[in-house]
Amino acid sequence: MIFSLETWQITIFSLVVGLASTIVILPFGVALAWLFARKEWHFKSVVETVVLLPLVMPPVSTGLILLKIFGRRSPLGGWLYERGVEIVFNWKGVLIAMSVMSFPLLVRSVRTSFAEVSPRLEQIAATLGASPLKIFFVVTLPLAYKGIVAGALLAFSRGLGEFGATILLAGNIPGRTQTLSLAIFNFVQTGKDAEAFTLLGITVFLAFTFVWFSEWLLRAGKKA
Amino acid sequence: MKIGRGTKAATSLLLASVLSFVPVVACADEILVSAAASLTDVLKDIAKHYHSKSKHRILLTLGPSNFLARQIDEGAPADMFFSADVAQMDLLEKNRRLEPGTRKNLLSNQLVIVVPADSKLAIASPKDLLKPDVKKIALADPAAVPAGVYTSKYLTGERLWKELKPKIVPVLDVRATVASVESANVEAGFVYKTDAAISNKVKVVYEVPLDKGPKIIYPIAIIRDSKKKDAARDFINFLLSPAGKAIFTKFGFVLLN
Numbered sequence: 495m496i497f498s499l500e501t502w503q504i505t506i507f508s509l510v511v512g513l514a515s516t517i518v519i520l521p522f523g524v525a526l527a528w529l530f531a532r533k534e535w536h537f538k539s540v541v542e543t544v545v546l547l548p549l550v551m552p553p554v555s556t557g558l559i560l561l562k563i564f565g566r567r568s569p570l571g572g573w574l575y576e577r578g579v580e581i582v583f584n585w586k587g588v589l590i591a592m593s594v595m596s597f598p599l600l601v602r603s604v605r606t607s608f609a610e611v612s613p614r615l616e617q618i619a620a621t622l623g624a625s626p627l628k629i630f631f632v633v634t635l636p637l638a639y640k641g642i643v644a645g646a647l648l649a650f651s652r653g654l655g656e657f658g659a660t661i662l663l664a665g666n667i668p669g670r671t672q673t674l675s676l677a678i679f680n681f682v683q684t685g686k687d688a689e690a691f692t693l694l695g696i697t698v699f700l701a702f703t704f705v706w707f708s709e710w711l712l713r714a715g716k717k718a
Numbered sequence: 719m720k721i722g723r724g725t726k727a728a729t730s731l732l733l734a735s736v737l738s739f740v741p742v743v744a745c746a747d748e749i750l751v752s753a754a755a756s757l758t759d760v761l762k763d764i765a766k767h768y769h770s771k772s773k774h775r776i777l778l779t780l781g782p783s784n785f786l787a788r789q790i791d792e793g794a795p796a797d798m799f800f801s802a803d804v805a806q807m808d809l810l811e812k813n814r815r816l817e818p819g820t821r822k823n824l825l826s827n828q829l830v831i832v833v834p835a836d837s838k839l840a841i842a843s844p845k846d847l848l849k850p851d852v853k854k855i856a857l858a859d860p861a862a863v864p865a866g867v868y869t870s871k872y873l874t875g876e877r878l879w880k881e882l883k884p885k886i887v888p889v890l891d892v893r894a895t896v897a898s899v900e901s902a903n904v905e906a907g908f909v910y911k912t913d914a915a916i917s918n919k920v921k922v923v924y925e926v927p928l929d930k931g932p933k934i935i936y937p938i939a940i941i942r943d944s945k946k947k948d949a950a951r952d953f954i955n956f957l958l959s960p961a962g963k964a965i966f967t968k969f970g971f972v973l974l975n
Contacts, residue, residue, distance in 0.1 A: 684759050
């Protein structure tokens with residue numbers, strides 16, 4: 495199918511930033527999920543809830559909080575600005591919005607897959623003299639990797655669909671910060687239904703592919 | 719392996735989209751205009767014309783005016799604000815975010831009555847909406863959305879609001895009004911002329927005369943923190959030039975002064 499240059503640009507931009515955001519959150523998500531699944535600590539339930547919040551809060555309000563944090567008039571945003579780092583109206587803003595909004599899905603999925611690894615296997619490895627770090631990389635991670643990949647795919651798909659936080663933090667600049675979701679919004683606003691449906695088709699295709707693959711991995715993980 | 723044209727195009731696009739993040743050092747400025755979503759089409763056209771005449775380039779960020787004002791208030795690096803609504807501009811002016819003396823009331827719009835393109839009802843004036851055949855009239859929420867507020871003011875002035883009110887269906891915004899008329903779920907709707915122009919499934923049956931309708935204003939201003947004020951001034955001059963005005967008129971906007 496032949497798409498316009500603009501359509502390719504928007505799709506590739508969304509995929510590249512979505513992928514980057516998933517790569518950025520993956521190590522943090524896996525570490526936190528492991529702490530949730532394997533350790534007991536003070537205020538764990540509070541931290542678990544806070545991490546989940548972006549999943550249930552209106553995305554626009556998450557976007558407003560991010561704008562307050564990274565805006566030039568905030569301490570952090572001002573500090574970054576003096577060092578030449580701009581988040582607002584920039585692709586880095588898209589990356590941050592996608593990361594924050596998809597992080598809960600990653601942590602939840604990975605946590606479940608860690609919980610499904612029998613602690614007995616880890617204990618056996620420990621009695622054979624393996625260090626905790628070695629146990630994690632040789633026993634736990636290989637057994638949970640399908641769930642981790644499935645969680646990463648789900649998080650990636652969520653990031654692609656992100657709208658509310660992105661438009662507030664990164665703006666909606668064609669060719670700079672415009673993702674598939676933002677472009678669809680624009681086409682709907684200006685009455686270009688045909689163009690909106692083209693992008694909608696691409697979004698549905700991508701989302702279906704990634705979510706289906708994610709589910710398939712989870713089913714395969716259960717059978718193994 | 720044979721590399722298709724599509725693959726090549728995709729690769730060069732990937733490169734282009736990555737390279738476009740690398741800041742380019744040049745004397746020409748990129749002017750970032752925060753603009754109401756309803757101005758998308760006209761500003762894209764104007765940006766193209768402007769770029770062919772000037773070394774500067776226009777970048778647009780588009781959204782609801784209240785979002786844009788919020789972002790600028792938090793220090794978003796916009797050079798100009800083009801609002802669909804005076805209240806948002808007032809907010810920024812009050813917070814001293816605007817470059818003094820640069821605010822201008824640039825555009826206006828006209829309220830029109832639209833009906834589905836295949837409608838057989840004889841509606842030629844607001845009074846005809848009183849006919850029993852007209853059961854529902856779509857309108858952007860008259861309690862909150864500017865287009866709805868403007869319409870209710872106008873109909874009150876015409877002494878029609880009280881009688882028409884039971885027929886009014888408040889919807890999200892002007893775009894939603896057009897959509898509900900397109901689908902023929904309502905017999906008529908009040909929208910802006912520019913929004914009616916982009917749909918071929920509705921037809922305009924009445925234009926509210928400019929002197930009778932409430933004053934609809936789209937103000938523009940340069941942002942105080944902008945580092946490209948000279949370029950921004952140059953762009954405003956282009957908007958006010960005959961070439962700029964002609965494009966606004968082509969899209970159905972009304973120029974003020």
